[in-house]
Amino acid sequence: MKFKQTLTSALVVTAVFAMGAASAQTIRIGNQGDALSMDPHSLNESLQLSVTGNVYEPLVGRDKNLNLVPALASSWKQTSPSVWRFELRKNVKFHDGTPFTADDVLFSFARAAGDGSDMRSYTNDVKEVRKDGDHVVEIETKAPFPILPDVISLLYIMSKKWAEENQATRPVDRRKGVENAASFRANGTGPFRLRERQPNVKTSFVRNGNYWGKIEGNVINVEYTPIGNDATRVAALLSGQVDVIEPVPLQDVARINASGKSKVMQGPELRTIFLGMDQKRDELLYSSVKGKNPFKDKRVRQAFYQAIDINGIQRTVMRGAANPTALMVGPGINGFDAAMNKRLPYDTEAAKKLLAEAGYPNGFEVGMNCPNDRYVNDGAICQAVAANLARAGVKVNLQAETKGTYFPKILKRDTSFYLLGWTPGTYDSHNALNALMRCVDDKGSGQFNLGSYCNPKVDELTLQIQSETDKTKRDAMIKEAFKLHADDIGHLPLHQQALAWGVASNVELVQLADNFMPFRYMSVK
Template sequence: MRLPLLLTTALSAAFLVAAPALLPTSAAAAEGKTFRYAYRVDPASLDPHALAETFTLSWLGQVYEPLVGRGKNLELVPALATKWEQPEPNVWRFHLRQGVKFADGTPFTADDVIFSLQRVKKDGSDMAYTVASVTDMKKVDDYTVDLVMAKPNPILPVQITSTYMMSKAWAEKNGASAPASVKAKVENFATTNANGTGPFTIASRQAGVKTELVPNPNWWGEKQSNVSKVVFTPIQSDATRVAALLSGEVDMVYPVPQQDVARIEGNDATKVLKGSELRTMMLAMDQHRDELQNSDAKGKNPLKDKRVRQAIYQAIDMNAIRDRIMGGTSHIAGTMIAPGINGYDPKLDTRAAPYDPEAAKKLLAEAGYPNGFSFTMDCSNDRYVNDERICQAIVGMLGRVGLKVTLNAQTRTKFFEKVLGRDTSFAMIGWQPLSYDAHSTLQDTMNTPVDKVGTYNVGNYSNPKVDELTQKIEVEVDPAKRNAMIFEAMTLDKEDYGHIPVHQAGLAWGVRKGVNVVLRSDDSLELKWVSLD
């Protein structure tokens, strides 16, 4: 598979991107067209720094923009920065696009960049890891900013493609200078209001019910869409969402359950766009507490024992999950990153040990748990494709080897509050690196949680060698050496059974015929590319 990141270019010591327009010129089509679409959940917040969740960030990307963006094939493209370079090994200089205005008419300048990145680093931000290497920000002039690091970071541009810029004046005026943390249940003006530089603005919003967006008249980009209004409706029920598409109530729905693909494709007015996700679903196990929560294994934590973690792995029939729950569309994951993520190596993408319930029972007995033990599994029921059904299946499989698991399935808001607060013993969570690079997976889901890294390492897996390699990978400019270190780090986690990768789900978007959208493997719908015949 062709990789979306041309890392050998991105890691060039003097990497300089020319300044073509982010969007090519396109003749505007007929005006007055409304695009109606539905997803299974609503954005968790309008604060662009509040939660590092793929859907929330991609949705907010219609209103807010980063310095460096992504094109239709996930390639790096200029956004609010027209070019970037390294005048010194530990400095990235960003040349800002001039003439850009926020939706309220305020000019975009270097002051907004520095304010936004300082805000990203504050407590309450879930995006701090994207600029964890940045130690200082310097305004060269109104349209030039230097980001300074303690040591070289050749991949900074790919790390910040979902790190959005806010208006300093707007945030300060409205008491939103600090992030409104979703995890801590903190809210401020930015939670329910937005003011970005993006192609759309929010015209009206009823959280959890409906949001209307309209084109931003101040947007700097050249128009490709002929949509004059967008109506977004969160519809959690798969059946209701599909029915809305088939009846013509909406123009697009996603995700489409595999069992409904044939119905949509068999309807003359609709079709299904298919692909494969870059998100890896994984199981995290508490490897930190001395006593496992909500367990009859009193005074100890069985999940600290590698034999127990391997037993859990060998008790799970990944083929059954793929075939019976995912309709044969998922890719069983042998490693923590998907094909298409930079650093992926197919040699690692195989099972660490075969599905073997009898071997799992023997491992549990060897570890001192011949009769198993009890614990709770945390799972979302509205975030990932078939999330609760997958968790139910895993609970059943673990029960066959003597592990008594109680499933705690909740809405994604409550789920993230719980697991990101490290209040979990065993959880299924997904991770798609915003940089589309393996370093993000290592830093954010596998590095020992400390300061701003390891945020999504909810089981507190810790291997000092993995931490050491993660730091080296971030600064290594030689692609071959870098990939070798990624392979080594991923192998260590795999051998430790530090996490259990499950799969990458298949992508399926249902659209009415005459609706033109760009299906990207990051599952992000970009409204600026939507057109209606």
């Protein structure tokens, strides 16, 4: 899959600021949040997958331009419309020395598809995974699936032997708070090993000296520290206590660039920030409305949409570092159609009228869940949305909290109204349709459709899009599915946020449009 050049050009910052020789091959990263687990199947969140992706690997990976490249599979081919054959690398070892074989692939796919896994939307259309000897795997899908290699590029392979020996055969279930050895320990095949895990304090990694592939950077040690407070994170960068921070508070970009010691790397991100609403329950869990669910009424959903001043949020909350959107995917994602990207107008009076027509002339109260340490200015976005809705007569009871408690709550669908961000892991519109807009089932379809929006025609189109190889026909189907979803007001899309990393002047790294941070490309000069 080729990727739009404007979004995949790697942004590289080269060093001029000297550093002590003793720490010349150590990178210290300060992020606003932590990976919630070292289990690669426990949370389908880009920060967690970015961190664990330095330790674990998929069959098919991505290069600096986000194009597909061989990883644990040295090659692959489609042997029939619904069967893919993967030749596995030989002489690859897990970090504990155990040889990598086809058994590990079969085990990992079954684990990712099982109870507690947050990766089931990547496996829900897989019929069977079977081996042909120790180094060949065939994946059969329920229907023709030409984008399967793209779909599994974030499904990381674990050691069957290690998982069994450490009672970690099932994923860590973030919804239930269940932990196991894979929460705190890791045994992958990747370029870095997990050295020490202190949740919410510090996680340390060390270069894998026996890695099968090439490690381009010179970094030996990586120290990853969550620093939730914006001012503290910036101060740590400017004082030299850390070498990289993410994200940079938008108000501090100019100050960091003027420091002479650090620079801000900025670029477009593929993530779309949106709001979801519970459209399934007959009565909302958190609302003043009793006996019915106002979000089942399209007029209410549209009222919420038109009450949101997205340009005001772009201007004041995001300081211009966001692109308002009407779609659940943005530029750079296959199937994105700029001609469709036209939002309904911001109109408070129209929102009030729609609410009155729906039977809520005085509005109503509703609870809203929001993280405050996951996306750029996420807490402030939710506060702005709440203020916008108040002008239309809706009182929002906002609960903003750390992602460590936020994600387990909303993943249980214990929410009425919520904010979420999504980067399609396949860089294709099918991913968003399958995970966010498809009717929910127990196999992984609609796994992150947390408000249970459902339109059978969208489901039908999603399956057709999955199998269609003719690009013109496929794009037309994607357009039709997105139009149905937009007409339904299935979600409330807000914007695509921009990337902003703070990097010490003596550090060289690669910034990718999916906001992943591969340690293998990092160097200290």
